[in-house]
Amino acid sequence: MKRRRPGGNVFGTSVPLADRVLALDRLGRIHESIASARTGEEYCRAALAALDVRVRVTAADLARIPRSGPVLVVANHPFGAVEGLALAAALATVRPDVRILANRLLSRIPQLGDSLLFVDVFAGTGAPGANVSGLREALRFLGRGGLLAVFPAGEVAHIDLSSLRVTDPEWNAGVARLAARARAAIVPVYIPGRNPSLFQAAGLLHPRLRTALLPRELLNKRHRAIELAIGGPIPWARLVRFETDRDRIEYLRRRTFFLAARRRAPGRGEPEAPRTLQAVASARPAGELVEEVRLLPAEQRLVASGERSVLCARASQIPAVLLEIGRLRELAFRGAGEGTGRSLDLDRFDETYVHLFLWDGVRREIAGAYRLAAAHEIAARLGPGGLYTHTLFEYGLDFLAELGPALELGRSFVRLERQRSSDALALLWRGIARFLALRPGIRTLFGAVSISSDYSPVSRGLVARFLERHAWREELARRVRPRSPFRVQGVGRRPARQDAPLAFDLAELSALVADLEPDRKGVPVLLRRYLELGGRAIAMNVDHDFGDTLDALVVVDLARANPRVLSRYLDRGVDRSQVPPAERSS
Incomplete structure (x- = not known):
């Protein structure tokens, strides 16, 4: 075996002045101090310890990585070396079958042999076969169900003169092809940071000079923390809709850099001013509730399932039940970052609306509830001001006439x-x-669907932009004005076109929101259900009296609803023959 000369280094150079300038001599000493590592994982951890570099990644983020099956991790490349060590160390805590696709120069470090698959980043178009064997081995590794991490840029992030921003160069489209051929889930990882201005300036003189400075930049990351933001797995089939590998890899790149939004909005949205919360009222005695439920006429029992039943009643019939509903509302809404802040969530509309509630006869408790109003009937008696949604959105009788017979839900x-x-x-x-079946002729559902301030401002803006692009009903939106409009770039009275969407459907929107939220919650359940039915948003409002909740005014035309979804949720009670045919939109 050829021995390394004194003064040489693991990369094979032996020019003392160059070694000192490029910091290869110091890296060589670090390598010697950890050369006893027996595996790539041990070597990466020892190198990070020697550099005093901490890897900052949450347990929730690590839980996003599939524990088995082929996975392709794609990450941006801000520093050039230290992020590879950090990523390898983090991934090894999740599963044992991890490999990193890396520069062939690193094959000179024998300890990394079991952790890396090698390609030659310096192989140009004149050497098309230089990386074939490495890529074939990568495909075989994924085919065996392993986890492969890749930096698709192939080189470190540097200044882009067209935008004057430091960012990854164009990502290699072959990475998207690799994922498709292996049918691997793709997990994006965003690593914030950049190398300093001197490094960027050196790259402007010559790209190889930038590469030569990478060892020095690795040492410059001593005593620092490297942060990893990990997104949820993207099914490989999601790439099928794109026509070319270039489009596919650009989508993966955007999904990766999208995770930077977590740093801009790391926590939940905060109300504009602190609120004083009253103590929630005590529960009503179960005996009172049981007696009021018992006295309701049989025709007001809409659905029965074992010992549970769904009933409807007016406020005057259920004074104790209504107080309990107000108490449970406040508890549920506070749990979602909303709520009135009062001891009971009750208002003037409770006296005129119908209360639909789920009663558990075994536990002798209310399990959930809705508040309903036949909007055309309320408006005929009290005008638009008799409807709760009118407190959030300005509209007149012309809007209600356009809706036709409609049921407000809330x-x-x-x-x-x-x-x-x-x-x-x-x-x-x-x-x-069942309530609708007893009122033939009602063909429209509408109401304010909330996105609480427990969601980050970025997530709420993302949902608003999606609604505007993919689920907006402009002919109705022209007749409504929010009383406190939601301010986000690109969301207004007309669809935004200036930035290409990342979310093409509801499932993808939910995945994007989950990528941003620390607890991995997606789009709120009720909003998902209404959109699945074919609901369309017509306005967005911030309710400052309800924890700064973002409310989307959503309209569901039952005659236009997706029949398959409608049968899943509503057809057990709705006679579709009683739903008038849809009229053409203006």
Whole structure:
């Protein structure tokens, strides 16, 4: 075996002055101090320890990585070396079958042999076969169900003179092809940061000079933390809609850099001013609730499922039940970052609306509720001001006439301890279906659907832009004005076109929101359900009296609703023959 000369280094150079300038001599000493590492994982951890570099990644983010099956991790390349060590160390805590696609120069470090697959980043178009064997091995590795991490840029981020920003160069389209051929889930990882201005200036003189300075930049990252922001897995099939590998890799690049939005809005949105929260009222005695439920006429019992039933009643019939509904509303809404802040969530509309609630006869408790109003009937007696949505959105009788016979839905909740199950909401919707069946001619549902301030401002803006692009009903939107408009670039009265969308459908929107939210929550359940039914938004308003909740005014035309989804949620109670045919939009 050829021995390394004294004064040489692991990369094979032996020019003392160059070694000192490029910091290769110091890196060589670090390498010697950790050369006893037996595996690539040990070597990466030892190198990070020697440099005093900490890897900052949350357990929630690591949980986004699939524990088995082929996975392709794509990451941006801000520093050139230290992020490879950090990524390898973090991924190794999740699963043992991890490899990094890396520069062939690193094959000179034998300890990394079991952790890296090698390509030659300096192979140009004149050497098309230089990386074939490495890429074939990468495909075989993914085919065996492994996790492969790649920096698709192939070189470190540097200043782009056209935009005067430091960013990754164009990503290699072959990475997208690799994911498709292996049918691998793709996990984006964003690593914030950049190398200093001197490094960027050197690259302007010559790209190889930038490369030569990478060892020095690795040492410059001593005593620092490298942060990893990990997104959820992207199914490889999601790439099929794109026509070319270039389009596919650009999508993956944008999904990766999208994670930078977490740093701009790391936590939940905060109300404009602190609120004083009253203590929530005490529960009503179960005996009072049981007696009021027992006295309701049989025709007001809309749905029965075992010992649970969905009932509807006026306020005058259920004074104790209504107080309990107000208490449970406040608890549920505060749990979602909303709420009135009062001891009970009750208002003047409760006296005129119908209350639809789910009663559990075994536990003798209310499991959830909705508040309903036949809007055309209320408006005929009280005008638009008799409707709750009118407190959030300005509209007149012309808007209600355009809607036709319509049912306003609102103040829906499921008891906190039951929110992990979908049963309660499903039963409530069956109750709504039965309510509609008893009122033939109502063809429209509408109401304010909330996106709480528990969501980051970036997530809320993302949802608003999606609604504007993909689920907007302009002919109705012209007749409505929010009383406190939601301010976000690109969201207004007309669809925004200036930035290409990342979310093409509801599932993808939910995945993007989950990428931004620390608890991985996607689009709010009720908003998802209404959109699946074919609902369309017509205005966005911020309710400052309800925890700065963002409310989307959503309209569902039952005659236009997706029949498959409608049958899943509502057809058990709705006679579709009673729904008037849809008129053409103006």
